[in-house]
Amino acid sequence: MKKLLIPLVMILTLGAITLRAADDKKDDAKPADEVAVIHTSEGDLVIGFWPDVAPNTVANFKKLAKDGVYDGTLFHRIVKGFMIQGGDPNTKKPESPDNAWGTGGSGTNIKAEFNEKHHERGVISMARSQDPDSASSQFFVCLGDAGFLDHKYTAFGKLIKGDDVLEKLGNTQVVESHGEMSKPVKPPVIISVKIVPADSIK
Secondary structure, three states: OHHHHHHHHHHHHHHHHHHHHHHHHHHHHOOOOEEEEEEEOOEEEEEEEOOOOOHHHHHHHHHHHHOOOOOOEEEEEEEOOOEEEEOOHHHHOOOOOHHHOOOOOOOOOEOOOOOOOOOOOOEEEEOOOOOOOOEOOOEEEEOOOOHHHOOOOOEEEEEEEOHHHHHHHHOOOEEEEOOEEEEEOOOOEEEEEEEEEHHHOO
């Protein structure tokens, strides 16, 4: 019995070490949850991501944010009760005419990741042209229920803080443009987009 005891203890010890090492590796492989803080001229919007349903879209947004692509862009299209749209690099170029707003991107398109998430107030989704795989840098945040966009646009996160700011942005004065009341008289500015640990948000 004593002869079996030592190997058994060793096996249990080695097993515990192996499990602990596996847990450590798992923790290392899983980065801390992150959120986006969209700092606008009207205040901050804090967005939580949905990497489980749109991993490539989330990764693309984070990369563009970290590269400063969004800094200084405008919310160039606002349709009251529907959505606010921004993220077009053309809107931060003084020489770019406003009729070019909404046509720009990062230079790289990403494939659509349509999913089961419902487009409702606070949901952030990718803007695109008629090609489902044409999303690039432009995004929109819903101001109300927009279920008709489900399975047609890639929803990849939702507002977790700043609903009052979203309300201010959504109530920006607009004039007619391209057949709709959507051109801001004074476009709100996206000062910066920062990707920060979720637990850093109070």
